[in-house]
Amino acid sequence: MSHPPLITNAVAVSLPPLGNGPYNRRIGLVAVIATFGGLLFGYDTGVLNGALSFMVDYFGLTPIQEGMITFTLLIGAGIGAFFGGRISDAIGRRTNIIILAVLFFIGAGGCVIAPTYEVLLVFRFILGLAVGGASVTVPVYLAEVAPFEKRGSLVSRNELMIVSGQFLAFLINAIIGNIWGGNENVWRYMLAVAVLPAFVLFFGMLRMPESPRWLIAKGRDDEALAVLRTVRSEERAVAEMEEVRELYAVEKEEQSGTWADIRSQRWIRRLLFIGIGIAAYQQLTGINSMMYYGTQVLEEAGFSRNAALSFNVLNGLASVGAMLVALAIINKYNRRTLMLFGFIGTTTAHLLVGTVGTVLPEGNPLRPWLLMIFIIAFIAIMQGTIGPLAWLMIAEIFPLKMRGLMIGVTVLVLWATNATISLVFPSLVEALGFGTFYLFAAVGLLALLFVATSVPETRGHTLEELEEHFKVKYATD
Structure with missing residues (x-):
């Protein structure tokens, strides 16, 4: 599980260099x-x-x-x-x-x-x-x-x-x-x-220190400046007070939208649908089932409990490594292309895990090793693409006035989907065994269709440009 990056409209303030x-x-x-x-x-x-x-x-x-x-x-x-x-x-x-x-x-x-x-x-x-x-x-x-x-x-x-x-x-x-x-x-x-x-x-x-932006929001400008002087040069601290004030004004605008605005405007409802879809499909890959139940899955694959505990460390290592790669490439390639690649990769991995787990007999010595390799591949692809991309795109697609409300609704859906899958996953595994991964693969195909037909590209555009584009594109769709 991750969080949405804070993405706000830029403010045109000329600041002295940060310096050393x-x-x-x-x-x-x-x-x-x-x-x-x-x-x-x-x-x-x-x-x-x-x-x-x-x-x-x-x-x-x-x-x-x-x-x-x-x-x-x-x-x-x-x-x-x-x-x-x-x-x-x-x-x-x-x-x-x-x-x-x-x-x-x-x-x-x-x-x-x-x-x-x-x-x-x-x-x-x-x-x-x-x-x-x-x-x-x-x-x-x-x-x-x-x-x-x-x-x-x-x-x-x-x-x-x-x-x-x-x-x-x-x-x-x-x-x-x-x-x-x-x-x-x-x-x-x-x-x-x-x-x-x-x-x-x-x-x-x-x-x-306390957040200088929060202090300014509460009218405590002297305290805000005192905080900035501990984390900036004197010249930069004084100049940045204006930037903080403008950023606070932007943030207030982000919180001004209401449910009535969403209900009354077709293009905003469409964006909320897209945001909820991105959030739900990210969780429906089953990534957090592996983060919560990975050791049990490896035991089910045929490893002893102690071996499963040890090899599960590779799942965590794959997550960290993939996240480092994602941070390096996420701004170099189109978001939508990377997301399509991610869902193709995770769906393929699910099919491989399901096939190996259901076709190879439990006594086959290759079975646990193949399952572990495909599970690690799934985790690496997911954490390097869909995981961070979903949060980034959720923060990018919503209009300024609605951003706070719409991100809140979308993240709530994400947590609810995460919780539901985590609740039923042990029962599914008991009933279906590794056939459970065929269900994740089927959902992955639906996710691919959703991304291909509904998710817009956001890379290379300012938030203002995206808002104007969506207003025209989805007004009559």
């Missing part, structure tokens, strides 16, 4: 501390991929109960994402991140000591609130504190920290599982690791 100075190190420290929220996001969503099979044994869970452990976190995340932006608008980005660090600590700690399955679900929901809140607050905080020259790279660090958190979860699970796998409480050790970065996030953010 200790303030650049300060910005780097802000990014390191704040992105621990992304690391926790990744770890807490990925840790079940390895811990879950031990939890199933410990509590004696059915497939539906197994799915509920992931489902409750994702429902909490959806609620946290929906309200997180509003809360940070009210109390401040920094303050909200500090509160989220407390929720991360309570949720993770509560899961570790949960005496019953029902108590575990309660704390998983609390953890989900923190995950969802972090998904919308951390990238906005980074974008608002960073100078425009570094905004893209600093916001992208949070994306990288999310997949790095998942990778660390897989790696730590493999180490703990192989050492203490015979202990019935081993899953508690895996979950306990998430408490440590929550401490770092909490105490680190106590020393970080």
Whole structure:
């Protein structure tokens, strides 16, 4: 899971060069501390991929109960994402991140000591609130504190920290599982690791500045300038106050749209349909099923539990590597072309996994290795194309006045789709085995048709140009 990059209309302000100075190190420290929220996001969503099979044994869970452990976190995340932006608008980005660090600590700690399955679900929901809140607050905080020259790279660090958190979860699970796998409480050790970065996030953010844009929005200009002087040169800080004011004006415009505007304008309804389709099909690839249940899938393929824990680390490594590649190429090729390539690749991988899993007998020594190779290929293609592209295009296609509302609706659909698939995936695997991947392949074909016929190209155009183009193109379609 990722977040939409902050994309706003540019403001024409002439600023002095950023220059070199200790303030650049300060910005780097802000990014390191704040992105621990992304690391926790990744770890807490990925840790079940390895811990879950031990939890199933410990509590004696059915497939539906197994799915509920992931489902409750994702429902909490959806609620946290929906309200997180509003809360940070009210109390401040920094303050909200500090509160989220407390929720991360309570949720993770509560899961570790949960005496019953029902108590575990309660704390998983609390953890989900923190995950969802972090998904919308951390990238906005980074974008608002960073100078425009570094905004893209600093916001992208949070994306990288999310997949790095998942990778660390897989790696730590493999180490703990192989050492203490015979202990019935081993899953508690895996979950306990998430408490440590929550401490770092909490105490680190106590020393970080508030967002200057938020301070200006609250009429606290003197405080905003004081913050800018800690992360810019004196000349740049004074000049940038005007930029921050103009960016705030743009942001206010982004929040001015209403449901009545959507209902009354055909072209806006069409764009919302496209955005929801992109979001839903991204999740219907089943990527997060592999992020949450990858170890169980490898066990089903024929690996022992300890081997599955170890080889699942490759899934996390593939995600990190693919994300690094995506960050390097995403602005060099057309979005729509890359998305079509991604869905062709993931659909092919699903067909291969389904075929190998259902045709080759379980005793065949090649079966688990081929399945692992095709699963890793699926993850790499998905994380290098569809994953980041969906978030980028969602942030690009909506008109300025509606952007806040329409992104909110679209992301809510994305979380809901993620939660639904995660709930039913264990039951599907129990009923269909690797035939489940044929279902993902069928959906992939529908996604290809959708992208080919409905998704527009957005690369190489300003947001204003895209808005005018869509207004004409979809007014009568």
